[in-house]
Amino acid sequence: MADNSTPEATRRHPTRSNWQLLKRLISLGLEYRVPCAGMLAFDLSLVALSLGSLGMTGVGIDYIRHVSDPGSPPPRFPFGWTPPESATPFGVVCMIAGTVLGLALLAAGLRFASAIASAALSQRVLIRIRTDVYTRLQQLSFQFYDAGESSSIINRAAGDANAVRTFVDGVMVKVLTVLLTLSVYLYYMLQMHVPLTLACLATTPLLWIGAAIFSRVVQPAYRRASELGDVLIRALVENVQGAHVVKGFAREPEEIAKFKAATDRIREQKESIFFRVSVFQPIMGLLTQFNMLVLIAYGGVLVVRGELALGTGMFVFANLLQEFANQIGQIVNIANTIQGSLISAERVFEVIDAPVTIVARPNAVTLPRVQGRLTVDNIGFGYDPDQPVLSGMSFDVRPGERIGITGETGSGKSTLLSLVMRFYDVNAGRILVDGHDLRDVELDSLRRNIGLVFQESFLFSHTIAANIAFGRPQATLDEIARAARLAAAHDFISELPEGYDTVIGEYGANLSGGQRQRLALARALLLDPPILLLDDATASIDPETEHEIEQAIQQAMQNRTTLVVSNRIATLRRTDRIIVLQQGRITAIGTHAELLRTSEYYCCLAELQFADSINGLKVNSGDRTPKREVTGARSAS
Numbered sequence: 001m002a003d004n005s006t007p008e009a010t011r012r013h014p015t016r017s018n019w020q021l022l023k024r025l026i027s028l029g030l031e032y033r034v035p036c037a038g039m040l041a042f043d044l045s046l047v048a049l050s051l052g053s054l055g056m057t058g059v060g061i062d063y064i065r066h067v068s069d070p071g072s073p074p075p076r077f078p079f080g081w082t083p084p085e086s087a088t089p090f091g092v093v094c095m096i097a098g099t100v101l102g103l104a105l106l107a108a109g110l111r112f113a114s115a116i117a118s119a120a121l122s123q124r125v126l127i128r129i130r131t132d133v134y135t136r137l138q139q140l141s142f143q144f145y146d147a148g149e150s151s152s153i154i155n156r157a158a159g160d161a162n163a164v165r166t167f168v169d170g171v172m173v174k175v176l177t178v179l180l181t182l183s184v185y186l187y188y189m190l191q192m193h194v195p196l197t198l199a200c201l202a203t204t205p206l207l208w209i210g211a212a213i214f215s216r217v218v219q220p221a222y223r224r225a226s227e228l229g230d231v232l233i234r235a236l237v238e239n240v241q242g243a244h245v246v247k248g249f250a251r252e253p254e255e256i257a258k259f260k261a262a263t264d265r266i267r268e269q270k271e272s273i274f275f276r277v278s279v280f281q282p283i284m285g286l287l288t289q290f291n292m293l294v295l296i297a298y299g300g301v302l303v304v305r306g307e308l309a310l311g312t313g314m315f316v317f318a319n320l321l322q323e324f325a326n327q328i329g330q331i332v333n334i335a336n337t338i339q340g341s342l343i344s345a346e347r348v349f350e351v352i353d354a355p356v357t358i359v360a361r362p363n364a365v366t367l368p369r370v371q372g373r374l375t376v377d378n379i380g381f382g383y384d385p386d387q388p389v390l391s392g393m394s395f396d397v398r399p400g401e402r403i404g405i406t407g408e409t410g411s412g413k414s415t416l417l418s419l420v421m422r423f424y425d426v427n428a429g430r431i432l433v434d435g436h437d438l439r440d441v442e443l444d445s446l447r448r449n450i451g452l453v454f455q456e457s458f459l460f461s462h463t464i465a466a467n468i469a470f471g472r473p474q475a476t477l478d479e480i481a482r483a484a485r486l487a488a489a490h491d492f493i494s495e496l497p498e499g500y501d502t503v504i505g506e507y508g509a510n511l512s513g514g515q516r517q518r519l520a521l522a523r524a525l526l527l528d529p530p531i532l533l534l535d536d537a538t539a540s541i542d543p544e545t546e547h548e549i550e551q552a553i554q555q556a557m558q559n560r561t562t563l564v565v566s567n568r569i570a571t572l573r574r575t576d577r578i579i580v581l582q583q584g585r586i587t588a589i590g591t592h593a594e595l596l597r598t599s600e601y602y603c604c605l606a607e608l609q610f611a612d613s614i615n616g617l618k619v620n621s622g623d624r625t626p627k628r629e630v631t632g633a634r635s636a637s
């Protein structure tokens, strides 16, 4: 298992400023301005209802005070309304209480509608971000995947996308609500008593400064938490996928300990964030309570002097001030959410903005069904351009010709097939299909002409039929069965209780290696591709199954240009020509018979596999492993 103790491998350095990220997030949010405006309307209506209920409670207090002490000023009922002469004090108090209750019921209904609207908005934004990430992931070339880690990519599409989403419904709408609410409260307080308002809010600038400091303190902590999330997912994914290895080597305790260590690091990191939030929030709360002290002292004097009413004055002011403080408290939460969103936005935009390097040139042609001529013209390639994997490689393949490719491990056989698929672009030279440079043709049209079977085939957790029809979902069951017959898969599929409708487990876990390979071959053959690339498709299969697949492969190769990577002489000898690769170069090309005479490597390979049948051939019999090629490569075609 890879070391999962550090997130360094997944770390990328910030490339965008916070301001750039904010602008980008705001423009994303503006795409949802209508539902956001709806949410804002809900929030503001709730503020209005709470003010109404507060005002009515103040009126109630003043009314009770006036009834018990007729010398005190009479209450001011809203909208110039006065209770009917005939109403008893108890009846008036009930009317006031009924109004407050009605407003509370209305507020509850609004909160319900607001929660539904908020959840709908969240889902819309989340789906949009995840779709953008996923779409980009489909377009990106293998260079992107080679450079990054799948755990980090998964975390970006899952956790980070969610954190970006909170910017729209948790920040943008909330910021506007808070600002508007604060303005409304401020307006009311100023209307009631300007000096009292200024005295009570004297500490507010300190709260804003505190929020700014808080943002700076928590941002790095959020970045680190995201990176630790990558490490945790990596540990999880590797342990699930590598369960056989872990169990086979009895390493469960160590892996559990590693996983626990990863979760502990996240817990510690989150605790450090919570700690900062927990320190900051009470300090903010304390500052706001200081305002209350000012109110009780100064406001109390005003009430005693008769300059401020008790209910509609002091009581309402105290509540407004408390609400004002609550809204200021929201700023801490918002600042907290913004920091999390910014860090995640950076990671999400890194994927969405990653350059798509494998693109067709302008005016690229759409390939029709090709004849299948392949020309590899003096190509050079390295995953890292400074470390060539293939160099000076040239050969021609006629339409329908079957080419075997063999060579020592790491000599570049799979890489060559990847270049023909245009998973990567060559660094030098060119590859032509029917005379078209791969870079001059539409990628889809190129890949529709090529069937590919990997060394280890990936299957999806779907039905067998859906897996075979992956490249052509509209294929009929007859066509699927025909492809399966060609790939020698029909018999075993028919024996399954659900036949073609059998749902196969994740990665085809409930199938044998040979069955998986046959399905992969059927999947490639369903496209009826004029070019077939087989990358050591029988490498991990037992001899008996290999024999069956071998026959299927021979049948599949009929009338198709085929490049078949293999180190098995049984496969290679049935091809028209064989290319021997060593250290990224062609060291021999020829038929099986020719190579037995001219290629020492091939001869050794054959001797190792068919020692009895090739007695008498000139090989270095003292060394049983294929040796470096000593004869030069023949002319390509």
Ligand SMILES: Nc1ncnc2c1ncn2[C@@H]1O[C@H](COP(=O)(O)OP(=O)(O)OP(=O)(O)O)[C@@H](O)[C@H]1O
Binding pocket: 146, 383, 384, 389, 407, 408, 409, 410, 411, 412, 413, 414, 415, 416
């Ligand atoms: N995605 C990659 N990124 C970087 N280097 C790679 C990548 N894939 C392969 N290589 C390197 O390129 C070289 C050729 O690899 P390739 O898989 O083409 O060899 P191969 O001949 O198919 O080997 P094998 O027979 O073992 O499958 C090796 O040195 C390998 O380490």
